[in-house]
Amino acid sequence: MTAATTAINGNINGEWYLALAAVLFAIGAFGLLIRRNVLVMFMCVELMLNAANLTFVTFANMLHDIGGQVLVFFVLVVAAAEVVVGLGIVVAIFRRRASATADDFHLMKG
Amino acid sequence: MVAIIHGLLLAAATPTGHASAVDWGTFGVAAAIVLSGAIGVVIARNPVHAALMLVMTLFGIAVLFVLQRDDFLAAVQVIVYAGAIVVLFLFVIMFLGVDREENIAVEPLRGQRPLAVALVALGVTGLLLLGEISKWTTGAPSVAGSTNSSTSNVAQLGTSVYTTYLFPFEITSALLVIAVVGAVALARRPPMADIDRVPDTEAELADATPSATDGAPAEPNGATETGTGTGDAHPATEDAHQPQDAHQEVTP
Numbered sequence: 001m002t003a004a005t006t007a008i009n010g011n012i013n014g015e016w017y018l019a020l021a022a023v024l025f026a027i028g029a030f031g032l033l034i035r036r037n038v039l040v041m042f043m044c045v046e047l048m049l050n051a052a053n054l055t056f057v058t059f060a061n062m063l064h065d066i067g068g069q070v071l072v073f074f075v076l077v078v079a080a081a082e083v084v085v086g087l088g089i090v091v092a093i094f095r096r097r098a099s100a101t102a103d104d105f106h107l108m109k110g
Numbered sequence: 111m112v113a114i115i116h117g118l119l120l121a122a123a124t125p126t127g128h129a130s131a132v133d134w135g136t137f138g139v140a141a142a143i144v145l146s147g148a149i150g151v152v153i154a155r156n157p158v159h160a161a162l163m164l165v166m167t168l169f170g171i172a173v174l175f176v177l178q179r180d181d182f183l184a185a186v187q188v189i190v191y192a193g194a195i196v197v198l199f200l201f202v203i204m205f206l207g208v209d210r211e212e213n214i215a216v217e218p219l220r221g222q223r224p225l226a227v228a229l230v231a232l233g234v235t236g237l238l239l240l241g242e243i244s245k246w247t248t249g250a251p252s253v254a255g256s257t258n259s260s261t262s263n264v265a266q267l268g269t270s271v272y273t274t275y276l277f278p279f280e281i282t283s284a285l286l287v288i289a290v291v292g293a294v295a296l297a298r299r300p301p302m303a304d305i306d307r308v309p310d311t312e313a314e315l316a317d318a319t320p321s322a323t324d325g326a327p328a329e330p331n332g333a334t335e336t337g338t339g340t341g342d343a344h345p346a347t348e349d350a351h352q353p354q355d356a357h358q359e360v361t362p
Contacts, residue, residue: 012133017174019238020141024148024167026234031152033226039157039203043164046195047148050171053187061178066270069263072183073271076190077282081289083195087202088296094206095299 017058025051036101038090042083049079136177144170155211161199168192182264 028047035041053072060068093099143166150163168191175184217223261269271279 012137012177015241016137016141017178018241020144020174022234022237024144026230027145027148027152029233030226030230031148033230034223035152037157039199040151040154040160043151043160043199046164046191047151047167050168050191053183054171054174057175057178057180057183061180066266067274069180069183069267070270070275073186073267074275074278074282076186077286080190080195081285083198084289084293085296087198088293090202091206092296 014058014062017054021051021054021058024048024054036103038093038102041102042086042090046079046083049075133177136173140170140173140177143167144174157203158200161196161203164199165192165196168196180263182267 025048028044028051031044031047032041035044053075056068056072056075058068060066060072147163147165147167147170151160151167154160154163168187172184172187172192175181175187
């Protein structure tokens with residue numbers, strides 16, 4: 001590792017954080033693939049977003065660059081907007097179908 | 111988990127090394143919390159339990175942010191994610207009444223889970239291998255600012271947001287307004303139906319409840335055969351299930 005990468009990540013090498021974020025992202029992707037409840041699938045998307053946030057913060061500390069932390073700030077905002085719109089869609093679908101299972105949403109028409 | 115145990119062993123073997131035992135201990139505990147919470151989200155049958163497991167993961171991530179001297183984002187993580195987003199999830203779960211347990215032992219698509227395991231394992235292995243055989247960090251730092259200065263994390267972040275990233279920050283407000291308008295437009299009832307149903311909210315309630323309760327007993331049957339679970343779309347299949355259920359109730 002170069003000198004820039006052994007930075008101030010709490011005195012721990014950044015690779016540990018990146019590996020943890022990769023595993024967290026994998027768990028989130030796995031859950032998104034196997035679960036059927038739309039709300040739980042949303043939560044798995046949140047897991048993946050958090051893994052990306054952890055990666056951004058780690059790289060910000062590895063490269064001594066505040067830009068990564070600013071990007072996490074924007075990811076938080078976009079995640080909030082995404083959850084609001086996504087849950088609005090779930091509510092709108094549920095009103096028509098009385099179901100929150102992804103298998104039931106195989107028709108484009110309401 | 112293997113990585114964490116390895117990390118703890120490494121810390122125990124070299125106590126006078128670069129990282130202190132406290133740092134490693136904090137990292138190990140936070141990583142264990144994050145991973146167990148994430149696994150809990152995936153395997154929880156009840157969506158409410160999944161949401162609570164998600165809170166656990168978010169707190170673990172916040173601890174990791176603090177460990178990286180990133181205080182502001184840790185606070186925002188707890189306030190926005192655990193305080194607002196998960197509460198929104200719980201609101202929707204309670205509002206829709208979909209806190210029914212999902213039978214996750216049933217596999218709706220044949221061979222989907224082994225395929226998912228294989229794909230995810232392939233992706234993670236590739237990622238970790240890539241990090242092992244090459245450098246994690248490449249390229250040059252941007253002009254956004256250094257994290258090394260003596261000012262606090264909040265001051266650095268604020269300076270960067272309000273100078274270098276001012277335009278994206280303003281666009282963010284537009285995004286939030288669009289999201290709010292979109293959520294309102296999605297969640298409100300169609301105006302035509304509103305005009306029809308203005309006087310009888312009680313009848314509307316009575317109309318809504320049987321369909322919700324009908325879905326509950328049909329769930330185990332509908333989960334095994336994909337596509338037959340929708341009560342409103344297929345009244346014929348709903349009727350076909352009905353005698354079976356009555357028969358099963360009579361026999362014991």
